[in-house]
Amino acid sequence: MTQEAILTIGQVAKRCGVNSSALHFYEAKGLIQSSRNQGNQRRYHKEVLRRVSVIKAAQKMGISLQEIKLAFATLPNNRTPNDKDWQQLASQWRASLTSRIRYLENLREQLTGCIGCGCLSMKACPLYNNNDELSAIGTGAILLEDVK
Amino acid sequence: MTQEAILTIGQVAKRCGVNSSALHFYEAKGLIQSSRNQGNQRRYHKEVLRRVSVIKAAQKMGISLQEIKLAFATLPNNRTPNDKDWQQLASQWRASLTSRIRYLENLREQLTGCIGCGCLSMKACPLYNNNDELSAIGTGAILLEDVK
């Protein structure tokens, strides 16, 4: 009885503030699902509204669609996810958000102490040689020697 | 006398931890400069090492090449930038970093209070309806009504 898929793509798009093309795209990527009516048009269960909204919220946090897809994969597929299911996603993302924030705070601190003081030394500036704790953004080791 | 351009592209690449192709790219984008030797090979002044390092540091902060280019444009072009010049860049970026951090902290807070509590309401969740204060990441207004 929770199985009625009633929304058209236009309705979902409007209510979520995205284009229909984005919904096609999300579906192609396996992030959302739809069924079809007689005339081959997509029909969505209202659950998709929450999914799309969560996608948008996650993107604001800097989470990629790939990661969102992985997170969605942890949701139950035999039933519509409930509040508790979504809470679990949320707590994962809160943690990732926290480490992202910590990473940036770190950078800022170094920027303050390092470029800020004018050192910007090619030799030992932690901003350059820093081994990232957030691998997703990291670029790897660098070798800088003192110049001239 | 500060005008000797002595480094080869390979040397710069190795010392900065980037590929030669990236240096070509930065040059094409107008972020760095080079002169040429007899045989048309690039030769770099050592100042480029600082520039490339600053590019990398800025990128870690989430600053785009376009923005970096704009920032570099504020550096003096009649002389090699000095510590004070770089400090000014640093303080701009520190500010932008701070607002980026604040934005994420805000999101986290809402995530904690909102998805975290399991509400995730299509109706009033600030995470969805939020007007971003950081336009660069924003996606605009959304209209969500209560479903069902």
Added chain:
DNA sequence: ATAAAACCTCAACTTAACTTGAGGTAAAGG
């Protein structure tokens, strides 16, 4: 019964930030 609005598919285009490759020249080492 139409005309207009909404959909459909599939391919190609967009931006960012580079990388890869092809075809050819220059510099360095033995």
Added chain:
DNA sequence: CCTTTACCTCAAGTTAAGTTGAGGTTTTAT
């Protein structure tokens, strides 16, 4: 001198996250 290794240019490919457009069908409204 000759062979690597390093460079050069220019075009095309890569990933992310979609958008745009062409050509054609369905729905909806009049």
